[in-house]
Amino acid sequence: MHRFAPSALVSLLAASVTAQSFVNYESPLVQPLRLSADGLRLYAAHTADNRLAVYSLANPNTPVLLDEIPVGLEPVSVNARTADEVWVVNHLSDSVSIVSIAQGRVVATLRVKDEPSDVVFAGGKAFVTAAASDNVQVFDAVTRTPLGTVAIFGKDQKLAFYNKAFVKLWDFPESLLEKHPSDGEILDRLRDARKLPEQRDYQAWKRSRQTLYADGHR
DSSP states (O other), rough: OOOOOOHHHHHHHHHHHHHHHHOOOOOOSSSSEEEEETTTEEEETTHHHHHHEEEOOOSSSSSSEEEEEOOSSEEEEEESSSEEEEEETTTTEEEEEEEEEETTTEEEOOOOOOEEEEEEEEEEEEEETTTTTEEEEEEEETTOOEEOOOOEETSSSSSSEHHHHHHHHHHHHHHTTOOOBBBBHHHHHHHHHOOOOOOOOOHHHHHHHHHHHHTTOO
């Protein structure tokens, strides 16, 4: 039978309590896995280790690790813009790492709003969402120049952000927008100005839109 000195026993108990009280916190994953356009590579966000892992899928049954590229803190989403360029969204460091697969390194870093979550591409632009501020930032996908934000409504259905293009499109006075009107108020004003398609039952149509907030599909 083994006997422990009191001091050793206290140390063991303390170590046990410390191990049991440890909480492993990681940022929520959004799009951590992406296939390349040709389906021959898999890009994976290694959140805990702050890396982009690149796998060959030449044989889909046996993926082969090609490279692990350091990026920002806690990457949660990846998206390939070209065969060589992958954008990695870093939730904790509030940044987007633009990675060259051929060079095996980050070639540019974009600073974005608090807690970015995802990036998508459309019309030559990159749209980066920020979870903490309900914000969307727009960049020129080629030059990476910031193009401002787009109008977005918060969890309370009130206007949280808008840009000049939104003002110009709908001809809203900025004094109104600065009061953060609700989605319903915006729709009512657009309908009164005859800038919305006619609906057979406008109120029912408006209610159906507002249920999207509750369903989490904003």
